[in-house]
Amino acid sequence: MSLYLHGYWRSSASYRARIALNIKQLDYTYVPVNLAKNGGAQFSDEYSALNPAHLVPTFVDDDEDIFLNQSMAIIEYIDERYEEPIKLVPIHRLDRARVRAFAQDIACDVQPVTNLRILRHLNTTFQSSDEDNANWCRHWIETGFKGIEKRLTNTVADYCFGFDLSMADVCLIPQVYNAERFGVEMSQFPLIQRVADNCNQLQAFIDAKPENQVDAI
């Protein structure tokens, strides 16, 4: 079995994939792609051949000869191929739909507008400062978190959906990392903070943390 994850330590989409791989207790080779240095290795010929969208992560499973981008597709692929020790996407149809919707609140509606290429574009086209960009990120993360906090009132226990870890937690925790990075006041979101505190005690989440990656600066 040869699994590879091309990612970047501070990329929240890569962080999601790392958590999923760790929960499934899979051995994988982490291949750093430096998004920041010299304009970004995501634009190198080598990486562009692998992922023409110039984004991380990219996941490779040699045994199945598959190259996958999009962290949500990667997580679902891993979840279907390796069912143990737990399912991240619930088996029950209604639970599955709810978990996917929650995860997409983050992966589709929050993270994309705070992505590096958006911030670079704001900077080069509209001359935004680093402080403007941090305000931008805080605004969009808080906007998303307000809805997520309300949703959690109906579902939360130790984790987003009761006492079972799911893809919702896998997506939420990297977004909390980003929120803290951009100075979001997390006391506004006690349920999100509770889930983050619980998840961050688990080894799979600890090992996936940005600061614990080989390419962390």
Ligand SMILES: N[C@@H](CCC(=O)N[C@@H](CS)C(=O)NCC(=O)O)C(=O)O
């Ligand atoms: N929807 C994609 C998003 C991937 C993404 O936005 N990756 C970011 C890091 S979190 C990236 O590679 N950014 C590089 C850039 O903006 O140039 C996924 O979930 O995999």
